Amino acid sequence: MKTRININPETCIGCGLCASVCSKKILKMNHKRVEVVEYADWSCCQCGLCMSICPTRSILIEGLNYNDFVTLPENEVSFTNLEKMLSSRRSIRSFRDRGIEREVLNKVIIASAMSPIGALPINVQVMILDEKKHLDELYRDTVRCWNKMMQSMKNPIYRIISRRIAGANQYHALTHHALPSARICCENANNGKNVFTFNAPAVMIFHGSKLSVCVVENCWLAASYATIAAHSLGLGSIFSGMIPPIVNMNKEVKRKLGIPDENNIYSCLLLGYPAVEFKRKIPRKHKEVMYLNKF
Ligand SMILES: Cc1cc2nc3c(=O)[nH]c(=O)nc-3n(C[C@H](O)[C@H](O)[C@H](O)COP(=O)(O)O)c2cc1C
Ligand code: SF4
Numbered sequence: 001m002k003t004r005i006n007i008n009p010e011t012c013i014g015c016g017l018c019a020s021v022c023s024k025k026i027l028k029m030n031h032k033r034v035e036v037v038e039y040a041d042w043s044c045c046q047c048g049l050c051m052s053i054c055p056t057r058s059i060l061i062e063g064l065n066y067n068d069f070v071t072l073p074e075n076e077v078s079f080t081n082l083e084k085m086l087s088s089r090r091s092i093r094s095f096r097d098r099g100i101e102r103e104v105l106n107k108v109i110i111a112s113a114m115s116p117i118g119a120l121p122i123n124v125q126v127m128i129l130d131e132k133k134h135l136d137e138l139y140r141d142t143v144r145c146w147n148k149m150m151q152s153m154k155n156p157i158y159r160i161i162s163r164r165i166a167g168a169n170q171y172h173a174l175t176h177h178a179l180p181s182a183r184i185c186c187e188n189a190n191n192g193k194n195v196f197t198f199n200a201p202a203v204m205i206f207h208g209s210k211l212s213v214c215v216v217e218n219c220w221l222a223a224s225y226a227t228i229a230a231h232s233l234g235l236g237s238i239f240s241g242m243i244p245p246i247v248n249m250n251k252e253v254k255r256k257l258g259i260p261d262e263n264n265i266y267s268c269l270l271l272g273y274p275a276v277e278f279k280r281k282i283p284r285k286h287k288e289v290m291y292l293n294k295f
C-alpha cells in the first residue's frame with residue numbers, strides 16, 4: 001500500500017526544500033508547487049526527510065507526526081571538542097562493582113538509534129542484559145560453548161564440515177583468530193578470570209533478521225554510536241568479538257537471550273563504570289589514507 005502524502009496548500013511557501021531532499025524523488029516542484037510523482041514501483045519509504053526540512057510544517061507523511069521530530073540545536077559540536085572526546089575513549093576491561101542506571105542505558109540507546117541506516121525499514125534490534133543472574137548465565141554459556149567448539153574442532157570430519165558451512169574466509173577467521181582467542185579466554189576462565197565479559201554489569205546485544213538489508217552494517221553503526229555515547233556518559237565499554245559467533249551457533253543460548261531463530265547477533269557491547277582511568281591518548285592512524293590525484 002502506498003503511503004499517503006499531504007501538502008497543505010494554505011501554508012506551503014513553495015520553497016522546494018522537501019523536493020530537494022526526498023530520498024525517493026517522489027516530490028517534484030512545478031512552478032512553485034510541490035507535486036507528488038509516483039512511479040510504478042516506487043513509493044514513499046517514510047524516511048521523514050521532507051518533514052524534517054519543511055520550514056512551515058506543510059508536508060505530512062502518513063504514519064509520521066511533527067510532535068515526534070526534535071528541533072535541532074543551532075550550534076553544532078566543534079571538531080576540537082569532538083576530537084577531544086573521541087581520542088579519550090579507550091576500550092575498558094575493568095569495571096567498578098556498580099550497576100548502570102536504566103535511564104543511563106536508555107540514553108545510550110537513544111544515541112545509538114541515531115546512526116545511519118542502510119535501508120528502511122529499520123532492522124536493528126537490541127537486547128540489554130543488566131541483571132547479574134542473566135550476565136552470569138551468559139558468561140557460563142559462552143565458556144561452555146567455546147570449550148565444546150574447541151573439543152569438536154579436534155575432529156577432522158567436524159573441521160571439514162565447518163569449513164564447508166562457514167566458507168574459506170570465515171573458517172580462516174575462526175581457526176586463526178577466534179579459536180586461539182577462545183583458548184586463552186577459556187584458560188583464564190579455568191583460573192577464575194573472566195575475560196569474556198570482564199564482569200561488565202551490562203551487555204548490549206545488537207541483532208537483526210539475517211535476511212534484512214544491511215543488517216550487519218546497521219548493527220555495527222548503532223553499536224559504534226553506543227560506545228561513543230557511553231563514553232560521553234562516563235561509562236566504559238568494550239566490544240566482545242567472542243560472544244556473537246558462539247551464540248549464533250547455539251540455538252538454545254540464543255533463545256535464552258530472547259533472540260529469535262531468524263536473527264543473528266552482529267555486535268555485542270559490554271558496559272560499566274570504569275575502574276581505571278587512562279592518562280594519555282594513544283596515537284592511532286588508519287593503515288593508509290590517500291587522495292587519488294592521478295591515474
Ligand atoms: C569487532 C571487535 C571485536 C572485539 N572483541 C574484543 C574481545 O573479544 N575482547 C577484547 O578484549 N577486546 C575486544 N575488542 C576491543 C579491541 O581489542 C580494542 O578496540 C582495540 O584493542 C583498540 O583499543 P581501543 O578500543 O582502546 O582504542 C573488540 C573490538 C572490535 C572492534
Ligand atoms: S518521507 Fe521521504 S520518501 Fe517520503 S516523500 Fe518524504 S522525503 Fe520522500
Ligand code: SF4
Pocket residue numbers: 007011012013014015016017018019034053054055056057058059
Ligand atoms: S518544504 Fe514545505 S513549504 Fe517548502 S515546498 Fe515543501 S511543503 Fe512547501
